[in-house]
Amino acid sequence: MNKIEAKKVNVFYGDKQALFDINMDIPERQVTALIGPSGCGKSTFLRCLNRMNDVIEICKVEGEIKINDYDINQKSTDVVRLREKIGMVFQKPNPFPKTLYENISYGPEIHGMAQSKDELDQIVEDSLKKAALWNEVKDRLHEPGTGLSGGQQQRLCIARAISVKPEVILMDEPCSALDPIATAQIEELIDELKKEHTIVIVTHSMSQAARVSQQTGFFHLGKLIEVGSTDKIFKNPNQQQTQDYITGRFG
């Protein structure tokens, strides 16, 4: 079943068009990887899915993006509710300059998800456990989140994203600032998270895409060249361009 359906999505930064007629379906409770050379529009597409492009003054999005069969590009969309449902993890870990606890409790508080302090404590604990961070930080919940290592910070950001129980999690190169061990931990985590969440991940690492995803989309110069099951894309792509990119002969 498709969680997200994008139809004829065009994106402009001022006069410059960054995405051309993107059509893409994203299946529920699976990992979809977006790959492609730098500047091809992967992040732009990802940001369309939770309307983060609204934040950029000059950015205009056209087309239809249906999540649970509801077009989020309508004027009447409640962006606050939308972003509660669609969480996001960024390339560079960006914990708030607050304590670990406050970092996680931020979302639930904004959305009024906890009725009591106990409930909030529970949410914080659950989120940190799901993000495989609980054991490392349970004794220092009230220390600043910026004091963690890079890999821990990124897991904190993932915990922050899942604290509001989103249906979809968008990840924009979540491992690009991390070492191989931290990367392996995050990949394991993604595998775990896909049992409950739909995940879209942008990555520059072919092997990461092959390891974690079930579906892969290849972007080039603002166009979606090919999308299909990860197996097919990596073993037997339809397009020569895709083949070239994956084997590293692109250029």
Add this chain to the structure above:
Amino acid sequence: MNSVIFLTIVLLALSSYFFGRKKAFAIRSSNTRLTALPKFYGYYLSIWCAAPAFIIFSLWSIFEPTVVKYVVLQSFSDQGLLEGELNLIFEKAKSLSRGQFSGEITTALQAAADKYASLRSTASASKAVIILCLLIASIAYAYNRLSKNNRTREPVEIFLQWLFFFASLAAILTTVGIVFSLLFQTIEFFKIIPFFDYLFGMHWYPAKAFVRDASEALDPSMYSDTFGAVPVFAGTFFIAFIAMCVAIPVGLLSGIYLAEYASKKFRQFAKPIVEILAGIPTVVYGFFAALTVGPFLKDIGTAVGLDVSAESALAAGAVMGVMIIPFVSSLSDDVINSVPQNLRDGSYAMGATKSETIKRVIFPAALPGIVGAILLAVSRAIGETMIVVMASGLAANLTFNPLESTSTITAQIVVILIGDQQFEDPKTQAAFALGLTLFVVTLILNVIALSIVKKYREKYD
């Protein structure tokens, strides 16, 4: 005469630059490798021409008057006169030699005047000759070295290094000098007025310490209860407090608006305007406070049956607050802008609204910087003089009623130093004591502010 010497040096220095460069080209055309670019040959010759001449010129100009005075007064030195009287004689002789003296002319005075005139003319003639010789000598020396194709780049660089060093030395020394002169005068002041009477005294009434006759002996008991600084400090902090009550909310909110809500276009256009506001001279704010706001408050007060003085702390404080708004607004805009964008994105992606993001993420992240900005603004408020002098009166009343008039440290310094004053007088020295105290207070505020701002920068860099 001085200007002729000066012009000669400048012209010679300029022409030696071209001369030196030409020499370099000549050396090059004789197939010798130059040791530096031709322009360094020019600089080298030019520096050798100008630097020694200027140094001697300035030293001469500094010491000439002292030497002349010493020689002129030598014939009076055995009469056991006081320093002040000697000074007077010298001044009289000086004006007599210029033909501007109208008093009684004694023979001794006439002799002194003649001596003064002849000394002056000898001095300036010998100065011209010596400097001319020096110019010729140093140019010849440098030209000789230059024609041997000696190194020129290194000496030029070393000269520049020393030049920069002396410039910074001058900047530092003047500051230190000012602080020390404050310090010495303040110490003199505390020899007459006990330190604790100053610090904890409740009455500030310097007019009581009228200008003394120099011959009259000093009677410390006369000054008891005259230089109590408490009312002045209370007034200073009170007015600064009123100003900050105006400036912090308005400045901060407008800074947040500029940084977070305003479109790029609006910001580009509004920010320079705000910064121009910060450049309005404070006198303008001063008469605005004295002529518009003060009477306006008084009218309102009378209308509601309150007794408002035309010169009130409120008028001065409020206008001072308006003056500081751009300062706070512009600084907090900068601070908020330097909060990394990815924190905003993180918050928006959690579904936070703009105001939630500002309140819960951006403001806490920017807080240290904002506190620093506010402390800098406070130290400006404390140092502000003109508005207070014009709008809040000159009597240092101890009051915390914003509708009455009160005074501040800086305004009192003005009061004390306007009109006749004697250097050795406690009334004048009181100004130095106030100045030093003000300096210490602002220094502490600035150090705290800067260290907070610095800490905050480190956190995000």
